[in-house]
Amino acid sequence: MMNNRIYIYSCATVEGKNEPDYKDYIPDPLARRRMSRIIKMGLTSAMIALKDSGLKSIDGIITGTGWGCLADTERFLNSIYENDERLLNPSAFIQSTPNTIGAQIALSLGTNCYNVSYVHGGISFESALTDAMLMLKERKDMNLLVGGFDEMSSTKEHILGRMGVWRVTTPGEGAHFFILGNSFSDKALAEIESVTTFNENGALNSDIDLMNILERIEISLDSSCRVLYGLTNRLSFPEQLKDYLIDYKKLCGEYPTASAFALWYGSHLFKKMGNVEKIIIVSRHLRERISVIAIKNISS
Amino acid sequence: MIDNNVIISGLGVVSALGVGVNENLNSLMTLKSGIAPITIFQTNHDVMVGEVKLGNTEMIEMLSLDSSKRYSRTALLGLIAAREAFTDSGFIFLNQHDRMKLKIGVISSTSVGGMDVSENFYREYRLDKSKGRLRDLIGHDCGSSTKIIADYLKADDFVSTVSTACSSASNAIMLGTRMIKNGLLDVAVVGGTDALSRFTVNGFYSLGILDKEQCRPFDETRAGLNIGEGAGYLIIQRSDIPHEKTYGEVCGYANANDAYHQTASSSDGTGAYLAMSGALEVSGISPGDISIVHAHGTGTPNNDASEGSALLRIFGKNVPPFSSTKSYTGHTLAAAGGVESVFALLSLKYGCVWPNLNFGVRMKDVDVMPVVKLLSGMDLKYVLKNSFGFGGNCTTLIFGYCNR
Numbered sequence: 001m002m003n004n005r006i007y008i009y010s011c012a013t014v015e016g017k018n019e020p021d022y023k024d025y026i027p028d029p030l031a032r033r034r035m036s037r038i039i040k041m042g043l044t045s046a047m048i049a050l051k052d053s054g055l056k057s058i059d060g061i062i063t064g065t066g067w068g069c070l071a072d073t074e075r076f077l078n079s080i081y082e083n084d085e086r087l088l089n090p091s092a093f094i095q096s097t098p099n100t101i102g103a104q105i106a107l108s109l110g111t112n113c114y115n116v117s118y119v120h121g122g123i124s125f126e127s128a129l130t131d132a133m134l135m136l137k138e139r140k141d142m143n144l145l146v147g148g149f150d151e152m153s154s155t156k157e158h159i160l161g162r163m164g165v166w167r168v169t170t171p172g173e174g175a176h177f178f179i180l181g182n183s184f185s186d187k188a189l190a191e192i193e194s195v196t197t198f199n200e201n202g203a204l205n206s207d208i209d210l211m212n213i214l215e216r217i218e219i220s221l222d223s224s225c226r227v228l229y230g231l232t233n234r235l236s237f238p239e240q241l242k243d244y245l246i247d248y249k250k251l252c253g254e255y256p257t258a259s260a261f262a263l264w265y266g267s268h269l270f271k272k273m274g275n276v277e278k279i280i281i282v283s284r285h286l287r288e289r290i291s292v293i294a295i296k297n298i299s300s
Numbered sequence: 301m302i303d304n305n306v307i308i309s310g311l312g313v314v315s316a317l318g319v320g321v322n323e324n325l326n327s328l329m330t331l332k333s334g335i336a337p338i339t340i341f342q343t344n345h346d347v348m349v350g351e352v353k354l355g356n357t358e359m360i361e362m363l364s365l366d367s368s369k370r371y372s373r374t375a376l377l378g379l380i381a382a383r384e385a386f387t388d389s390g391f392i393f394l395n396q397h398d399r400m401k402l403k404i405g406v407i408s409s410t411s412v413g414g415m416d417v418s419e420n421f422y423r424e425y426r427l428d429k430s431k432g433r434l435r436d437l438i439g440h441d442c443g444s445s446t447k448i449i450a451d452y453l454k455a456d457d458f459v460s461t462v463s464t465a466c467s468s469a470s471n472a473i474m475l476g477t478r479m480i481k482n483g484l485l486d487v488a489v490v491g492g493t494d495a496l497s498r499f500t501v502n503g504f505y506s507l508g509i510l511d512k513e514q515c516r517p518f519d520e521t522r523a524g525l526n527i528g529e530g531a532g533y534l535i536i537q538r539s540d541i542p543h544e545k546t547y548g549e550v551c552g553y554a555n556a557n558d559a560y561h562q563t564a565s566s567s568d569g570t571g572a573y574l575a576m577s578g579a580l581e582v583s584g585i586s587p588g589d590i591s592i593v594h595a596h597g598t599g600t601p602n603n604d605a606s607e608g609s610a611l612l613r614i615f616g617k618n619v620p621p622f623s624s625t626k627s628y629t630g631h632t633l634a635a636a637g638g639v640e641s642v643f644a645l646l647s648l649k650y651g652c653v654w655p656n657l658n659f660g661v662r663m664k665d666v667d668v669m670p671v672v673k674l675l676s677g678m679d680l681k682y683v684l685k686n687s688f689g690f691g692g693n694c695t696t697l698i699f700g701y702c703n704r
Contacts, residue, residue, distance in 0.1 A: 093503035103691025119463040120443035127460040
């Protein structure tokens with residue numbers, strides 16, 4: 001394995017609350033009409049990230065989604081029961097698979113490159129990042145399109161409400177794509193240092209200790225660091241750190257791939273804030289694995 | 301630079317052929333198909349499927365699970381096969397102290413997760429939003445069965461789930477191999493699991509690609525696939541970690557996208573060709589070194605023509621003996637790459653090629669002919685395993701026999 005460094009060249013985000021005009025990115029009206037909202041969000045976000053990177057081609061498409069294509073899954077389930085297994089429309093079934101967005105990107109770009117989708121709840125995006133980082137260390141001169149996305153359908157929101165989730169957090173959704181590569185560019189937004197996930201058995205009403213997490217993965221904090229955190233649990237931390245911490249889920253809401261939003265948000269903080277050298281993103285979706293993504297300023 | 305050799309030291313499988321490696325092997329050897337009319341749930345469709353002949357309650361007992369909890373069938377099938385593989389490799393018996401010294405992960409895969417129980421919830425919920433038991437949704441997320449397996453085996457140094465439709469498990473095996481090669485894990489439980497569900501039976505029915513008879517891969521009269529259920533896992537590990545047995549080595553792997561159509565494969569098999577040539581490149585061997593091909597071979601007119609064309613592109617006139625075991629198990633969807641990798645490794649171990657069942661007429665348009673009689677006593681060095689899925693996902697693995 002080579003010791004390649006991993007850079008974020010560009011990134012894009014499409015959120016439910018500020019959806020773009022999709023026809024600018026998906027010009028074929030027939031294709032656009034067939035696509036569910038999450039497919040349009042994901043595909044558009046991917047196209048913007050690729051365009052902003054200035055790259056003509058990519059060597060891999062790696063996606064992560066916690067919930068997959070909910071609307072199409074529900075549409076197909078409904079059709080099974082509504083017509084007693086008759087008059088089924090295959091398009092909802094076809095588009096219900098979680099790899100639909102990765103596949104649609106490959107189709108749009110006409111690219112035969114590596115293409116994988118991860119679906120593992122709150123660390124779906126981290127799984128995609130892990131695969132991408134491995135690939136960027138395995139081979140030189142690689143550029144990868146990596147994304148995380150989830151849609152909040154009205155049914156999902158209602159069911160999670162019945163489960164009591166909205167008593168402790170607020171609903172969110174979004175599609176975030178990144179172009180990652182292993183050649184240095186002074187235009188890169190950030191360098192990805194590490195991605196770690198680990199099991200945490202604590203209940204939702206117990207506090208999670210920030211210092212404990214950082215110690216566990218051997219990251220130390222200083223005044224040039226910022227922590228973006230998004231946990232369903234309450235995070236406890238030393239009082240003197242409070243000005244260095246941002247609760248990112250207050251900005252994007254709760255969904256399994258919200259950490260992809262945090263990576264997008266964090267990637268822009270270096271230029272915005274000036275004196276920040278490192279950003280640590282700590283996430284946990286409901287009771288799932290905790291993830292820590294560390295990125296640093298490319299000038300450091 | 302780390303570049304560990306990755307060997308396979310445990311196998312586990314459950315399919316329509318039976319529970320465990322021995323029952324499956326016995327059916328493969330005696331040419332006994334597990335495909336029969338559907339009994340597991342009520343449906344209006346007249347379909348043949350590959351059911352696992354075990355009820356959920358029975359599996360909960362076999363696994364000594366808490367019977368007051370709800371488990372999806374996908375998780376139960378996965379647990380049975382993953383536990384068998386972990387036991388086979390001996391890692392299940394490691395004491396806590398030795399266990400802590402190893403980084404052990406689980407990378408599984410599924411296409412519809414716990415849809416078999418989510419369907420029960422949704423049937424009531426769609427009529428009345430206050431109805432439907434929430435605990436029926438416990439297994440809905442694709443990652444849920446993987447978490448249950450990782451907890452059960454106490455193997456959680458890395459846990460994730462691939463979902464690339466019918467190529468999923470092969471991609472899980474590929475990621476696990478790469479992580480071990482690069483030193484991120486020492487041992488990994490890799491494969492996939494999928495249970496039969498109304499969702500998938502109706503889905504494939506709506507696409508018009510289910511055969512009413514037993515499927516006939518690579519046959520001119522083939523009319524579609526039979527859906528199956530099951531789970532298959534390999535224990536893969538660094539070759540320098542002590543192991544009781546070796547089934548072979550993961551020598552090559554590659555993933556490519558057909559980029560042709562969301563559900564159909566290109567007629568020249570571009571994705572399949574690129575996956576096979578990529579895997580050959582990684583393994584450093586040439587097409588002539590491949591002893592046999594364990595094909596994806598679903599039995600749909602489109603897949604088999606496309607895969608056959610890709611085989612001709614790779615091997616030219618010298619296509620090695622090849623066959624598909626989907627005429628035994630049905631298409632186990634996301635689990636197929638796991639179940640069939642176990643079968644491919646059993647081929648290596650026993651020097652056998654599992655033949656295509658139900659074969660009658662050679663294909664007209666693509667000049668390839670599968671193995672139709674059991675071949676045994678063969679000296680097999682490398683087996684190439686194909687798995688393809690919706691979304692153009694194509695993955696090829698190459699297993700090699702080591703220390704024969």
